[in-house]
Amino acid sequence: MATWQTPGAAARPPLAGTAPAGTAPAGTAPAGTVTLAPGRERSVLRWHPWIFSGAIERVEGRPGPGDTVAVEDHAGKLLAWAAWSPVSRIRARIWSFDPAVTVEPAFFRQRLRAALALRRDLGLAAVTDAMRLVHGESDGLPGLVVDRYGPVLVLQALAAGAERWKRQIADMLLAETGAATVYERSDAEVRRLEGLDPCRGLLAGRSLPRRLTIQEHGLVFLIDCVGGQKTGFFLDQRDSRLAVRRLAAGREVLDCFCYTGGFTCNVVAGGAQSVLAVDSSAAALQAARENCRLSGLDCRRVEWREADVFQELRRLRDAGRTFDLVILDPPKFAPTAALARQAARGYKDINLLACKLLRPGGILVTFSCSGGVSPDLFQKIVAGAAQDAGVAAQVIGRSGQAADHPVSLAFPESEYLKGLVVRIAGKHSPIHTGRTPACSTPAMAAP
Numbered sequence: 021m022a023t024w025q026t027p028g029a030a031a032r033p034p035l036a037g038t039a040p041a042g043t044a045p046a047g048t049a050p051a052g053t054v055t056l057a058p059g060r061e062r063s064v065l066r067w068h069p070w071i072f073s074g075a076i077e078r079v080e081g082r083p084g085p086g087d088t089v090a091v092e093d094h095a096g097k098l099l100a101w102a103a104w105s106p107v108s109r110i111r112a113r114i115w116s117f118d119p120a121v122t123v124e125p126a127f128f129r130q131r132l133r134a135a136l137a138l139r140r141d142l143g144l145a146a147v148t149d150a151m152r153l154v155h156g157e158s159d160g161l162p163g164l165v166v167d168r169y170g171p172v173l174v175l176q177a178l179a180a181g182a183e184r185w186k187r188q189i190a191d192m193l194l195a196e197t198g199a200a201t202v203y204e205r206s207d208a209e210v211r212r213l214e215g216l217d218p219c220r221g222l223l224a225g226r227s228l229p230r231r232l233t234i235q236e237h238g239l240v241f242l243i244d245c246v247g248g249q250k251t252g253f254f255l256d257q258r259d260s261r262l263a264v265r266r267l268a269a270g271r272e273v274l275d276c277f278c279y280t281g282g283f284t285c286n287v288v289a290g291g292a293q294s295v296l297a298v299d300s301s302a303a304a305l306q307a308a309r310e311n312c313r314l315s316g317l318d319c320r321r322v323e324w325r326e327a328d329v330f331q332e333l334r335r336l337r338d339a340g341r342t343f344d345l346v347i348l349d350p351p352k353f354a355p356t357a358a359l360a361r362q363a364a365r366g367y368k369d370i371n372l373l374a375c376k377l378l379r380p381g382g383i384l385v386t387f388s389c390s391g392g393v394s395p396d397l398f399q400k401i402v403a404g405a406a407q408d409a410g411v412a413a414q415v416i417g418r419s420g421q422a423a424d425h426p427v428s429l430a431f432p433e434s435e436y437l438k439g440l441v442v443r444i445a446g447k448h449s450p451i452h453t454g455r456t457p458a459c460s461t462p463a464m465a466a467p
């Protein structure tokens with residue numbers, strides 16, 4: 021028990037036991053001690069920040085949601101400080117693996133500064149004024165997401181610990197970034213798993229500007245922090261949007277799940293001949309039209325279509341339409357690995373239809389942002405789709421979340437976005453239907 025000390029303290033600070041559960045002053049004394057079952061310290065020793073309910077042998081004290089707890093191994097050795105979350109299966113999320121650290125405002129300021137330093141090092145300011153400033157566990161701040169849109173920061177508190185500290189963090193963010201506003205969009209479904217209700221509204225600073233736009237690689241996008249998807253924009257796709265722009269010249273493009281036109285505007289900027297952009301949200305399409313105009317692009321080359329992509333792909337197939345470039349950037353089909361099978365069917369369906377719509381030499385740019393679908397599984401699904409569509413196809417590029425969405429090596433779960441750039445080489449020869457006893461097809465032969 022006595023192997024740890026806080027700076028300036030000769031012994032463990034007393035448990036915040038006099039305060040009612042859940043109301044212990046944030047960051048002073050730990051509100052409880054969590055002892056892990058034998059052997060369950062292994063993941064903590066590898067710096068994995070999650071402690072599942074099944075790993076816990078006993079809890080001392082009465083910690084409430086978001087309270088700081090000490091995490092000890094079976095022998096009573098202090099391993100980490102964590103935020104307690106009594107409802108979630110992830111019962112505690114580790115703030116620090118350093119026994120000498122005190123979880124207090126100065127700790128959060130230091131973590132925020134480290135996160136901001138990474139973004140400065142990435143040199144993103146040269147290409148955009150919109151970026152993710154804090155990416156949860158991978159920036160050492162479990163459950164906290166902060167996105168910057170020019171003068172506005174949008175904060176998501178997705179776990180009990182982040183919820184506990186969000187106001188102090190919001191004030192620090194204003195001071196550290198010079199931004200004018202911190203707006204909260206804590207309305208993601210995952211909050212329910214933490215026993216937290218959705219909430220949104222102004223957290224710190226001035227109220228939101230009436231109209232907010234950002235720039236990315238020379239294009240302009242309207243941002244709706246209040247009603248838009250996620251925090252307003254898909255910052256994670258920044259690199260892929262630019263990569264697709266470079267593939268677009270002279271092509272007839274189909275952009276599925278186009279949202280506010282991120283990919284569409286980029287392919288027009290890249291010289292696409294035409295774009296059919298499909299989304300089920302009228303509001304997103306309205307913003308997309310406006311974005312195309314704001315960026316000074318030739319809007320006549322784009323047809324915006326409000327439709328369900330699953331149905332629209334079938335309609336296009338039945339009408340005999342073909343394209344040179346198809347982009348599939350669907351919403352998350354599988355938030356957890358348990359739903360991966362169901363998600364796989366959805367991905368297979370749209371990728372198969374896209375393969376059928378592509379001309380030989382055409383390119384499929386296809387994504388999955390489902391954390392439950394691994395890059396390996398995703399490639400297998402796309403391979404199955406190409407096979408069922410009867411086309412030979414080659415992976416000519418891969419992409420993932422932009423670097424302002426880092427993946428801690430100790431926390432691979434934070435890698436969620438994967439993309440494949442696939443060239444349709446041509447129709448498969450009959451060998452693959454089992455009718456011709458040849459050993460390779462020209463389209464699949466090595467160069």
Ligand code: SAH
Pocket residue numbers: 249253254257277278279280281282283298299300301304327328329330349350351
């Ligand atoms: N490619 C976009 C992000 C796509 S987000 C970008 O880079 O900005 C997913 C989009 O899919 C949302 O705009 C949502 O409205 C849309 N959507 C979800 N289900 C859909 C469906 N079945 N058919 C069409 N659009 C759908």
